[in-house]
Each structure stands twice: as C-alpha cells, then as structure tokens.
Amino acid sequence: MDSVRITYNINLPKKIEQFDFNLDAESFALQNPAPENPPEWTALDYKKCSHCPLTSDKHPHCPVAIRLHDLVERFHDTSSIDEVEMEIITEERKVIQKTDMQRAAASMLELILPASGCPKTDHMRPLARFHLPLASEEENIFRVTGMYLLGQYFRSTSAQGGRIEFQGLIDLYAELAIMNKAIASRLKGATRSDSVKNAITLLDMYSTLVPLLLEDQLAEMRGFFKAFLPEERANTAPVATSNYLKTIKNAVFELVPLEEDSDSEATTEKKAPPPPTSAVETILKGSKLELELMPVDDEKQEKAAEDKPVRGRATFNLPDD
Template identity: 30%
Template sequence: MMIHYNFDFENGQQLKFQVDLDRQYDFKQDLSMAPDWTKLENNKCQNCPLKSQQYSHCPAALDLDKVMADFQKIPASTKVYVKVTTTEREYAKRVTLEEGVRALMGLIMATSACPIFSTLKPNARHHLPFASKEEFILRSASLYLMHQYLIARDGGEADWELKGLIKTNEQLQLVNHAFWQRTMTAFQSDANSKALLSFFTLSSNMSASLQSQLSKMKSVFYSG
C-alpha cells in the first residue's frame, strides 16, 4: 500500500514523497555511506531493544534521512499546500510546514522497522493526516480497544482500562525525546525539530493524562 505526499510551496518549489507501508528493511544492506546520525549508538533510545552487534544503524533514522535533509533549511512557519493520496481517497490542506512534516514523519516512523514505533502501524494503515488532538485521541483509543476486543474474542485477557495504551505512549515518549536529540546532532532545522517535539508532546499527554482527556470526549457521545 502506497501513500503519496506532495508539498507545493508558494515560490513554486515542489517536494514529493512516496511511503510504502509494507516496505521491508534489509538488515544486510551496505550502510557504509549512511550518515553518522543514523547510527544506532548515536543518542540511542534508552528503551531500544535492538542490539548494536546485530544492527549498526537505526532503521527509523535511515527511513527519515532524506525527508529531514529536504526540509532542514525551510522555516517551520512556511505556508505550504499539502496533498496526501491514499488508495481510498485524497486529503489536501494549506498548512504550516511543521504540520505537513509532522504528518509525513509520523507515517514514516510508524511503518519503519523500529520495534517501538511499529506499535503504531495499525494507525498508519488508516492514515489521517492533519488530525486534530481530539481525532488523535479518539483514533488511538478506538484502535487499541478494537485490538483488545480481538484478544478477548480469541480467549485472551483484554485490557479495557487502557493501561497498555498508557504504557505504549510512555515508551514512545522516550523514543521521541531521544530521536529529537539524535536529529539535532545533524540538522539545525526548525521544521524538523518542531515536528518531532510535537510527537513528544502528544505521547507525553497520552501517558500522563489519558483518562482525563478521554473524559472530555463524552461530548462526542452525549449531549447536554
């Protein structure tokens, strides 16, 4: 399944990206020319399960390298028209570059070979670019509860209290923070750094106050 991102800038510049959601990572590929910032031990996430003896480079960093290089000299506040094309439909919106980069980077990270980011792959398969905070919370909780229903249906013990979702976002918070530090060693980019910091904020909010944020969602189901 392919998702296409087109960035059209007011000065006529265009940047196009194609993300294969089912891409396979070749752990035996020649990475001798890969940038230093993508090496696994460069600001390695403290919860990373990958071993340096087997993996010389961070798979998520390798996937993001071209994107971050393309955007590194463009201010985050730059207005851009972004069109996202999926198999089922198209999304288009005039946004700040930060918002467009955040959507693209989130999709790439969620479909990378990183064991932590890969927990978000179900979200990526139903990609919703430019999602609001409310949409993000509803989608995350809904997909998690669907997974728990399937576990229960197959005879497993379901987590209806969403404890696992909170734990997942705690893990993502650690990865997002470390990843931001990693990229700052190579890129001085306003757009890239702000996009990564927004991921850190989202995972932080989900892990610290998920129940209170879900309580605010009552208006979706009840009036008055």
C-alpha cells in the same frame, strides 16, 4: 495487492518535494529502500534510545533514523514556520491543506514512525494503516483509544487475554516519549533546519498530553455514546475535571521589547505576565520540555511600533536525555 502507496507532495516556495511511501499491504511496514551510505547519526548506537531492545550486530542503523534521513536531507533549507501547501494522496482520497512546515513534517512522521520497523512504535502501526493527515487532538484521541481497544479485543480472542482499560496505552506513550527525545537528540547535529526537529517536538508534546488528557477527553466524548447508555443518570456520568487541551490552545505567548536604561546602554528585560494557565506548567513538567520564546524575523516585526509588544512564537526544546 502487494503494496500500498501513500504520496505526500509538499509545495515549497521554489519546488515541490514528492515523497512516495510504499507499504506492505499485509503488515503495512515501509518497503522503501534504505539510503546508501547513511550518515553517522543514523547508526543504532549513536545516541541510542535507553529502552531500545535492538543490537547493532543485527541492526546497524536505527529503524526510525534511517527512515527520517530522506526528510532531513530534503528539508535542509526550510523553516518550521514556513507556510506550505501539502497534498496527500491515498487510494481512498486526496487531501489538500495549507499549513506550516513543522505540522506538515509531523503529519509525515505519524505515518513513518509506526511503519519504520522500530519495536517501540509497532503498536501504533494500525494508525499508519488508517492514516489521517493533520488530525485534530480529539480525532487522535478517538483513533488511538479505538485502536487500543481493538487490540485488546484481539488479545481476548487469543491465549494472552485482553483488558478494557487504558493503562497499557499510557505506558505505550511513555515509551514513545523516551524515543522522541532520543531522536530529537540525534537530529541536533543532522540538519540546520528546525522543521523536522520541531515536528518531533510536536509529537513528543502529544505523547505527554495523552496521559493528561485521556480521562477528561473520554468524559467529554461520553455524550456521543448516549445510545449505548440509555439508563445512565446524568449525575452519575464522569465529568471532565481539567481540560488541558482547551486551556493550552487558548494560551497566548508574547515577546516584549527590551527597554533601554536611561543611565546606560544596558538593557533590561520587561517581564511579561505569566500565561494565565497551569496547563503550560503541567505539560512542561510532565514532558521535561523547555519553553523558549523566539522572535519571528520578518518585515512585519521590524515595522511594529516601539511601544507595542512584538509577537513571537513559542518553541518547545527537547533536553539531551
């Protein structure tokens, strides 16, 4: 078998977009042909990652950007909050799931980025080989730690040697965070749609969450491995100290309508109480993301009672650097 095919069918309101990803059976690198006459934003030196080891004389285009071109072009008319039905077909299974456009795009990026040929994502290529669409945070922690430890095992059988610790994994995600921000900066002028942009933001949030969540998530998973630790006393087992993941999931963001000033036409913003969690601040501070609240523009919002809060959506914007 020379190649492996993974197909994504995205059922949009007016059409179905089909993406066939052809990957080398041995290296699992993407084999799809590069687009002809790619746009300027795909050039390697256009908003290049600060830690990129490639040079434009050998690599005129960014490996990640050139692979994102097809998604960007075909998702121009989509919004990140559009509900879509996605179908993923692999040799082993078929997955059908309804989700929003940004999560569908993020799932595709989790396959594209590791297989793109970018030297900063190559370590994640085993995750592409065992691609799990729309994986939960807990599933991703289990997969990525297992992948990393298996990599350390292979290193231990070579002259390089391996270590059973996760600082190297944290360092890998720190480099991915730099890449995510640079790619997001490229995309600002590439498309009017926010679908792929927000998908990158979701991945960047995860890159930021891994160092914060890793210790606590592993402490929670330790109970699954009791058969390996029969003599361990309950009071000696590590305990999760701050479950950022559960807290951020429970955080609720709302938009409150502006109240009119009785003395003038000017309006003042009614301040909503801050989210009841420090996890939001921790995540934003760690990732340098900006939190922006944007109203959802649909008929339901227009019919909302004037004295009730208008629900909106939280958008995390990446800085230029």
